[in-house]
Structure formats: structure tokens, C-alpha cells
Amino acid sequence: MDTPAIELRGVARYFGERIALRDLSFTVPAGATLAVLGRNGAGKSTLLRVLATLLRAHAGEVSVLGEPLPRRAFAVRGRLGLLPHEPLLYRDLSGRENLRYHARLYGVGAERVEELLRDVRMERRADEPVRLLSRGMVQRVAVCRAVLHDPEVLLLDEARANLDPGASELVEPLVGRLAGRTRVITSHDPEAALAEADLALGLRDGRPTFTLPADQVTPDLVRELYA
Amino acid sequence: MDTPAIELRGVARYFGERIALRDLSFTVPAGATLAVLGRNGAGKSTLLRVLATLLRAHAGEVSVLGEPLPRRAFAVRGRLGLLPHEPLLYRDLSGRENLRYHARLYGVGAERVEELLRDVRMERRADEPVRLLSRGMVQRVAVCRAVLHDPEVLLLDEARANLDPGASELVEPLVGRLAGRTRVITSHDPEAALAEADLALGLRDGRPTFTLPADQVTPDLVRELYA
Amino acid sequence: MPTYGKGLRGLSILTLVTISAALILVFFYAPLDANQGFIQKIFYIHVPLAIVSLCGFVFGGLLAVMHLRTGDRRYDMRSYVAIHMALIFGVAALISGSIWAKASWGHWWVWDDPTLVSYLIVVLMFATYTPFRFSIEDPERQARYASVFAILGGAFVPLNFVAVRAAQGLVHPRVLTVSGGNLPGPMALTFLISILGIALLYVTLWKYEMAAKNARIQLRALRRRVLGDEDISPLQRTAAPSL
Amino acid sequence: MRTALAVLRKDLLLELRTFETVPAMALFSIAIFVIFHFGVNRPTVDGQLAAGVLTVTLLFAGILGVNRLFVAEREQGGFDAFLLAPVDRSALLLAKASALFLFLVVLEVIAVPAFGILLLGPPLSPTLPAMILVLALADLGIAVIGTLVSALAVQTRSRDVIGPLIGLPLLIPALIATARAIGPLLRPQGPAPLPGKWLLILALYDLVFALVAYAVFDFLLED
């Protein structure tokens, strides 16, 4: 079926008087990857939080997996995974305990937790409090958290930050393109991001500067986006 | 004068039974840059914390700027800057207030704060609570914090994480090679790290796998380091 | 956006009339109290003030409910103003009460009386309403949280009232135990008129404040449209609702 | 329900790991009893005074718990994590209130006997059944109000102050009722029957605020 996985029309979001997003419109077909590029403060994380039903849009229409937000948010939540800047893990609980907790929230079996821990090679460190883990180990567990319920839509905010090259390969099957999920990714490495994306959205002070197929984004476009 | 800026001999550091660093020996001449590479959990951040006098070495000798640690730690602190994974900023204070506070701790004038804020283009956002800033903006302020007192030795733990390309250029004169500081940097982008380093240290489970001039580090070495 | 100026003049006049009528009744019609004498007349100010302020807090709570139900930020504004006004009336009740207390009990304040103290608690609690708002940046969250606060307070007032009534008051009189029951006729009439007057005063002031706030907001909106929202000064924090 | 259990379980686990809340509460109340015992060189108290001391102590200890209730959620992104999950939001209220309730019960299991030993004149045992009933009602009130207030306070810049600030006044009626209900149980000449009036007020209070809490809680979580 061909309802787009994500569809925005004239979306805007304010924080008080600050405008974090404005007249944003795009569609992401199911299974495709959208790379969101932009300066610090451009509104990337805000956009992801809007798509993740954590923030309401103040204007325009947002629909994810065919469900209009925020009205049908509850119908979307279970089918969508967000990996934000913060790991969203309890520092004093172990990785395993954290994941087990989320597994219960999402109604996922404990074996899935073990499977994921093995995938990211954290099974041997999974019983230490997260606060004792190295930054990249925390990120690995955070990735597990985001894909725990095998979401159809995945929202990745600089997912590979703090991961060593080996680890990025490890998480590839989970959050990578081939996992066959609809993805919205942000990154400060434009080349890498565009390489794994089908569509690209350039944000500048919350306004879209371009919305193109990834392969049509010229280096100039990128350069002036950050200039 | 040619006393090395940093000198380690047979250094080891444990956390309980876990060995985070062991028989680590190297010297970094003044003004040179050492790139520390290794997997997640290899011990990079721990090494930086040892050099920053935040952690004691359990074996071996550490000397920074000719001063043996931890004995003469107080003599070193003012001349050394650390940029760890955490921004070390109070979320409820504004960027300016945070930097002013550190300026007082380091006995630096307030004008230096303004100058730095201008350098990283945060002057217009400097009065908002850090909590409300975007991740990359926080990182910019954190960079200011680390170089506030114009340290001779700079310890950078993935300094450019979360910074957009434009911002990394902005901070170049502050934390970059040309700032003429002795630097120890970590990064998960080996090519980039080696490119801006004179020396390279490969860590694996806390053990050094190689300690070489940066230009002699072959791709194979790197590959097997992460394999 | 509605203008709250509508009907203000008529209302103001009505209020003036009622209050002056009340005053006339108080001074020329209502009989002198047998044992308290003239000072007892403050009863006609004090009690209405106290009761209206309490109702005002509840009113604020109800408006807050509306805000959360409809998601319409203007209700938050209304609730904010309602509580603001109720606070002013509350302080007035405290003052009038203490004057009366000084006259008839000899102290400005009697601490071991549940009515007084609990009322003070209520007033003080709502006195933290504004600082509470102030300590939340995001206007939307501020509005929602303030509404929750207001609802809590609104529910708290009657409960507190019951609990206090149950804990026998020591000195504070209980006329309204069965709402105005044992007041002699003329006193009752005067009392009712003055309550009406104070209530009207409350409503009038509320409407005035709303009108003012509205004007300010529309002005700001215009300014933003003219200047354009490009160079907005960084979020300035305020306790007052901003739409 | 399943959700509430999951969250509750997580909270208890967290408490076991950090050991932050309950021990602090318990030590605090015991400290108070000790202070009264040695400080107020009155070896024993009874009647209304005893009831007052006990209630006030429990209330303060409760407030200490209230302040910590949502800190982890806020500081470590637990809120976002919960809001992302496809679950009913009021489950969080239920879970947190139950957690607080459990903390209070544990606290009392420790504090009340300590009170009996350290401070109380008349024997505790005969009054226990009635006492448990009253305290249960009181805990319910504190748990509900506390959860609500804590959720309110934790998002403000002044968590630690605002929590107690709003919580204490709100809890005064419940406190009055509790103290007055317990008072007769601790009469030197042996327990009198429970004063139904105060029980009723307490129950009413719990009911009203439970309903209010249920009605408004979601709005504290929304974006």
C-alpha cells in the first residue's frame, strides 16, 4: 500500500516566541530514508520530537503511518522508535534492567533484549549500572532501546555519535538502511548522511532550504546550508 | 626548553577488578598533538581523566608539564583544559553565567568570556538557560569552558561531536592544531584524528597496541585496532 | 479574540450603585450590634470580602478546568486574573479582619483560630501561584501547570473549609453555619446587599483586568507583525500568560 | 495496569540500587523521635501530643520522599522514555503514587515501632489495628497529593523548594484529620474508639484529590 509513512503540511513549532520550525512540508514514502541537515539549532531535534509525538505542532498537519498527530498519537507510538541525543536510560540501573523495563512498556519479550545485547556485543557488560559504562557503550544500549520493539519508523538523532567504527557496523543491521525501516536521520557529517539517504531536507533557522532526492543535493547546496 | 609536555611510564588504572589502563608509556613533546584511538571502552576517556588530575594512576608515573602527578597536581590544573563527554555546565544557568563562574574559578576576566562567546557565535543565545539550548550549542559553550584560561595542554574527548561543520571551523582556532597547544585528542573518526595529530596511540582494552608518529599509522593498524 | 470592554460601563455603574446602596444600608439602616457596637459594621465588608475571595479562588480553579478541557489559552489568562483578584480581596479580608480583631479581641491576629490560620494558609498558598508560574519558562507548560495548580487550590479551598469547620474554631464567630440563619432581618438584608456589591466589584475588576491584558497582547501581536519575528529578543520570562 | 506494574517495579529496583529515599526518610523520623526523647526531656508522650508528633514526623518524612519521586525521570529522560511508549499515561500516576505509598508503608513499619519504643507512653499494640487503618488513609492522601505536587515541582527551576511549599499547605487538612483521629488511640488511660468524623474527612479528602489527580495528571505529561 502506498500511503506515505510520514507526511507534513505547513508544520510550525514555537518555543514561546522562538520559532523552531516553520512551513515545513514533505512526505517520506514507506521504507525510505530522509536525511535532515542543518546547523546547530536549525530545528532537527525538534522535528524529530514532533514526529515522535513528544511535541505538538503548533500549525499545519503531521501524519505518521497514515495517522494524524497528535490526535491518534497513541496508535503510532508502538510502531515508532526515537533515538535522541540523550540515551534515555536510568544511570543507576544496568543496561539489561533498563531494556527489560522498556520491553515491558512495549510488551516485548525478554529474549528480544538478550538478542539485541548480543547484537551490539554488550552482553558481558549488561549487568553494570549504566553510569559505569563508557560513553559509547551507553550509546550502544540506547540503540537497543530505540529498536527494541522493531519499529516501522525510526527517528535517529546522530545515532552514530560516540560509536567506534566497529560498533557502527554492529548497529548497521539494527538502524541501517537495510533494516528496511522508514528512517529520519540527522547528522553533522553531510556526505555520510546523504550516502545512506533517499531524500534530504535542509533546515535553516527552522525553515526548509531544500527538499530533494539525496543524490540531487549538490556540494554547493550543502555548503551554503552551513555557511 | 624541551621537557616533554606529557610523559607516562608504565601507567595503570583500575576500577575495582576492571583494568581500564595498563603499562601505558609515552611522551608528548610540547606543542604536539597525540591522537588516542580505540574501541568503545578502550580507556580513552579514562586516560584523559588521569592526565587531567581527576583520576589517580594506580601504577607507574605520570607527569604533565614536567610536574609529577598526582603530587603536584595543583601546579598543573591552571595550565590544562579538559573537554570531556559531559559539558560540565549547570543546566539552569545561562551559558554566560556558567562561563563567568568558571572565569572566576580560573581568575580570568569577564571580557575573555564575551570574546569566546563571540568566537563561537553564541553571544545572542548566551543568556538562555543551557537546558534550552540545542545539543550543539551546548557543545560550543562547553568548548569555551575548556579553553577559557587559554591552557597550554588541552585534552579533548571527541570535541567535535554534535558540532555542525561550520561550528567545527569556528572552534578550530580555539581547540585546533594551530592554536599551538599540546593536545591529546580522542575521536571515532580515525582518518580525521590522524590528520590533525603528530603522534597516535592505539588502545585496546586499556593496553597500548601501537604508539607511533601519526603518519606511520597504516590503515591495517587502524583496522585491526577496531576489529 | 473577544474584547472584554463589552458591557463594562454598565457593569461598573451597577457595581457602583449596589456598593453605595450597601454602604447606605450599613450606616443608616442596619441596627447597631448590641454588644460590639459600631465596629461590628465592618462585618459587612469583612465577611463578603472573605467569602468572595474564597469563591474567587474556586472560580479560578473552574476556569483552569476549562483551560485544560478546551486547550484554549485564554482560559488560562482568565484563571490567572481571577486568582490575582481573589488574592487582592483575600488580603483585604485579612486586613479588615485584623482591624475587627483588634477592636473586639484586642489582638491584631489570633493564631490559634483555625478559620483565620487556614484562611491565611489559603491566601499564602495562592501567593505562591505567581512565583510558581514564573519558574517555568515554556509558556505552554507554564499555562498547563498553572492550571493544575489552580485546580488543586480550587479543590483545596472547600476541603480546607470543611476540615477547619470540623475542628471547632475557638474565637472566630460562626454566623453562616446554616447560611445567614440567625441574623436579624435588617442585618441579613444589609449583609446580602453588601455581599452582592462586593461580588459585583470582583467581577468588574476581573473584566477590567482582562480587557487590559487583552489590549497588551494584541498590541504585542501587532508589533511582532510589523517588526517581523526575525529578530525576536531571547525568551523573556514572565509570570503572566502570553498568548 | 501492566504498565503501572512495570514502572512500579522499575522504581523499586531503582530504590534498591540507589538506596536513596526510604533510608533517608526512616533515619529522619527516627532522628526526630530521638530528639524529642532526649531533647524534650520528656521520656514519654501520649494522647494528642503523641499523635501530633507522630503525624508531623511522618508528614515531613513523606515530603522528603516526595521531593525525590520524579528526579530520576527528569534528570535521566525517564519522562520522554515513558511518553514514547504506547501506554496509558495515567499508569505513571498510579505507579508513582503506589511507589510513594509503599515507601511510606515501609517507613511506618520502621518508624511507628521506633516511636512506640522511644517516645510513646501507653502501649502501642492494642491500638495497632485502628492505627493501621488511619495511617493507611493518611498515606493514601500523602501519596496522591505528593505525586501530583512532585510532578508539578519537578519541571520547575525550583524543584526542591516548590514541592514542599505547595505540598505542606495542601496536606494540612489531611494532617489535622490524621492527628485528631490518632489522638484518642494513644490516651494514657487506654485507647478510645476511632473518631468516625475524622476518618470520614480523611477518606473524603483522599477521594477528592484522587479524582482531581486522575483528571489532571495527563496534562502534566503532555508536550
Add this chain to the structure above:
Amino acid sequence: MRTALAVLRKDLLLELRTFETVPAMALFSIAIFVIFHFGVNRPTVDGQLAAGVLTVTLLFAGILGVNRLFVAEREQGGFDAFLLAPVDRSALLLAKASALFLFLVVLEVIAVPAFGILLLGPPLSPTLPAMILVLALADLGIAVIGTLVSALAVQTRSRDVIGPLIGLPLLIPALIATARAIGPLLRPQGPAPLPGKWLLILALYDLVFALVAYAVFDFLLED
């Protein structure tokens, strides 16, 4: 010294940022005393009981203050930042202790008079000088112990959790001494002279722990 000032300044900034402190404390203390009032159901208290109430209030406020002063540091890496600076570590002890001390003083400036009118039977004014002396000593004790103990919780990553809990037991002697010292001042039949014994104990206690704190503080901060 300069350092201590800088830290103190930062803490006050965080404080003031967070709440209009004074009205908050006014409401806070009034609420507490009203709670005591309704709790013990007495028009007034005096003598040792009054002293006990005052001391307990102080302790409660102290605990809230300690949390306020150290949570931010722990959660947001403020300690690492401080340890990196080329400053004398005991400055932190000094700063935090003074902040806590100030906090308590401000509270008392509001709370004690409120206590005087709300709850206290005998007049407050004649006892004030002596009272101030005792309270100052008590605050000092609480401030020092509070800071010392919270420093145990510094190590963000591998911090030991039991540490902070030993604070309360440590404080109890000081609190008992305080209650005993204040008691005679509040006798219904007018203030008795300060009981030198308890005052001495309090002073001694402060001195000892101040020295201990100064001696061990650096080691607590070491990794």
C-alpha cells in the same frame, strides 16, 4: 577565599534563579508551624517541647537545603568542573558550608519570629540574644556536617550511596544539645540563663567537626 566567593555566588545565583526565596520560606515556616499547631492541638507550646519543635523544623529545612545544594553538582558534573580548577579544594567546603549556613539563617530570620507569634507561649524578645547564639552554633553544625556528608556523594560515576545517610546520626548529638540549650530560654515562667553545659557541647561539637571536615574534605574529593 576568592574561590569560595565565586562558588557561593554561583550557588546563590542558582538559588535566586530558582525561587523568590524569602516569601517561599515565609510560607514554608508558617505552614510547618501551623502543622505543628494543629498536630499537637495546643494553642501554644513552651519549654522543651517548643525547643524540640524548633530544632526539628531546623533539621527538616537543613535536609532540604543540603539536597538543593548538592544535587545540581552531582547531576550536572559541577564537581568535576570544580576539581579541574586550580583552586584550593577546601574552598568548596567553605563555600557550600556558608551557603547552607546562609540558607538556614535566612530561614530562621523568618521562621523564628513566625514561631514566636504562631506557636510560642512565652514572649520571644527577652530570649533573642541567647537564642541567636544557640541557633548560630546549631546552624554551623548542620552546615558543616551537611557539607561533609554530601561530599561523600560527589563521585558521580562510582559514588557510594550509604555515605549521605550517616549524616543524620552524626547530627543527632548537636540537635539534642540545641534542643536542651533552647529549652530553658522558653520556659513559661520566663527565660532561665543559658545552660552552659549544652552550649559548650554544641560549640565543642562544631569545632571538632569543623576540624575533621577541613582535614578530610580534600580526600573525599580525591578520585
